[in-house]
Amino acid sequence: MSAEQIDHEARLVEDDHQSLKLWLRLLTCSSLVENNIRESLRREFNTTLPRFDFMAQLQREPDGLVMGSLSKRMMVSGGNVSGIATQLVKDGLISRDSLKNDRRTFVVKLTAKGLKTFNKMAARHEEWVIETIGPLGNDNIEQLTKLLGELKRTTLAAQSESNK
Amino acid sequence: MSAEQIDHEARLVEDDHQSLKLWLRLLTCSSLVENNIRESLRREFNTTLPRFDFMAQLQREPDGLVMGSLSKRMMVSGGNVSGIATQLVKDGLISRDSLKNDRRTFVVKLTAKGLKTFNKMAARHEEWVIETIGPLGNDNIEQLTKLLGELKRTTLAAQSESNK
Numbered sequence: 001m002s003a004e005q006i007d008h009e010a011r012l013v014e015d016d017h018q019s020l021k022l023w024l025r026l027l028t029c030s031s032l033v034e035n036n037i038r039e040s041l042r043r044e045f046n047t048t049l050p051r052f053d054f055m056a057q058l059q060r061e062p063d064g065l066v067m068g069s070l071s072k073r074m075m076v077s078g079g080n081v082s083g084i085a086t087q088l089v090k091d092g093l094i095s096r097d098s099l100k101n102d103r104r105t106f107v108v109k110l111t112a113k114g115l116k117t118f119n120k121m122a123a124r125h126e127e128w129v130i131e132t133i134g135p136l137g138n139d140n141i142e143q144l145t146k147l148l149g150e151l152k153r154t155t156l157a158a159q160s161e162s163n164k
Numbered sequence: 165m166s167a168e169q170i171d172h173e174a175r176l177v178e179d180d181h182q183s184l185k186l187w188l189r190l191l192t193c194s195s196l197v198e199n200n201i202r203e204s205l206r207r208e209f210n211t212t213l214p215r216f217d218f219m220a221q222l223q224r225e226p227d228g229l230v231m232g233s234l235s236k237r238m239m240v241s242g243g244n245v246s247g248i249a250t251q252l253v254k255d256g257l258i259s260r261d262s263l264k265n266d267r268r269t270f271v272v273k274l275t276a277k278g279l280k281t282f283n284k285m286a287a288r289h290e291e292w293v294i295e296t297i298g299p300l301g302n303d304n305i306e307q308l309t310k311l312l313g314e315l316k317r318t319t320l321a322a323q324s325e326s327n328k
Contacts, residue, residue: 018305019297020290023197025312027239030194032319033187075191126184132322133183136315141182144311148189151300151308155196158296 033132040128045121050074052125054084055110055118058094064109067096093117197296204292209285214238216289218248219274219282222258228273257281 038049057073058065065073071081085108088094093114099105110118133141202213221237222229229237235245249272252258257278263269274282297305 018302018309019294022297022305022309022312023293024239025309025316026190026194026197029312029315029319030190031239032316032323033190036319036323075188075195129187130183132319133186133315135318135322138182140311140314141186144308144315145182145186145189147304147308147311148186148193150304151193151297152189152196154299155193155200155296158299159196159200 033129036132037125037128040124041121044124047121051084051088052118052121054081054088055093055114056122058108058110059115059118059122062110064095064107067106067108070108088114197293200296201289201292204288205285208288211285215248215252216282216285218245218252219257219278220286222272222274223279223282223286226274228259228271231270231272234272252278 034049041047041049041052053074054070057070067081067085074081085094085096085106088108089096092111094108094110096106096108099107136144198213205211205213205216217238218234221234231245231249238245249258249260249270252272253260256275258272259275260270260272263271300308
């Protein structure tokens with residue numbers, strides 16, 4: 001084996017390792033920030049991240065959302081969407097109605113109380129995120145946002161490639 | 165209100181927005197890569213990410229792990245750890261034994277078949293990560309890894325601060 005071949009292999013292994021290292025670090029960061037937010041939601045509002053996420057999706061849609069399209073929009077996994085809906089209805093934070101001619105299709109919507117509660121949580125949520133991420137400094141935040149934008153494009157491209 | 169005050173407020177709002185934007189983008193990237201991996205695990209190995217994560221934790225501990233410490237190490241949420249264990253035992257991929265003098269403490273360990281299966285999945289997992297992240301290019305990957313290292317430190321510091 002020539003020295004060039006050895007170099008090539010060494011570089012490949014090193015590059016591979018870098019992609020995997022980046023992915024594990026990305027997952028770690030995302031879990032760490034998420035856990036901070038989960039813990040704060042529990043402590044200050046006695047609620048969960050999937051419940052907050054559920055309400056956040058509805059806050060963007062004042063006319064309500066069909067349950068199926070809501071589950072697709074949720075950003076966090078691990079929540080049972082119909083279980084969350086039942087709980088939020090019980091707490092008076094959302095309304096849930098089935099269609100007149102299709103009783104299996106449900107539309108959920110924030111109530112006035114739900115919107116007020118969500119706005120309070122969203123304001124604190126933003127503060128927690130700033131407390132957690134802000135110390136990174138504006139330059140780092142800007143650069144990281146830009147690079148993650150590249151990663152987002154790359155990942156979406158890889159996805160559509162593998163769906164071909 | 166002086167022009168300076170207005171500027172200050174405008175900057176503050178802009179900075180706040182940047183932290184939140186970064187967090188949502190981080191969550192999006194992490195979900196996108198994770199979904200690629202979930203989908204590939206399902207397609208090629210008919211398995212789930214929590215199952216893969218469960219086995220990955222055991223692969224690092226040839227002597228086995230107590231169930232409680234295993235759940236703490238898992239990187240993905242949303243999996244019922246004892247449910248996963250039952251399934252993996254049924255498939256012959258792990259062994260699960262209780263202690264002689266404390267039947268509520270369980271130790272789980274990869275079987276030979278489990279290790280062989282895991283190694284196959286891990287090799288493919290690395291390839292999927294490289295396919296997804298590699299196109300970002302070495303310079304971007306290196307820079308992103310470094311910046312996420314900073315974010316990790318910042319987040320851990322914010323966490324220990326709020327636990328005081």
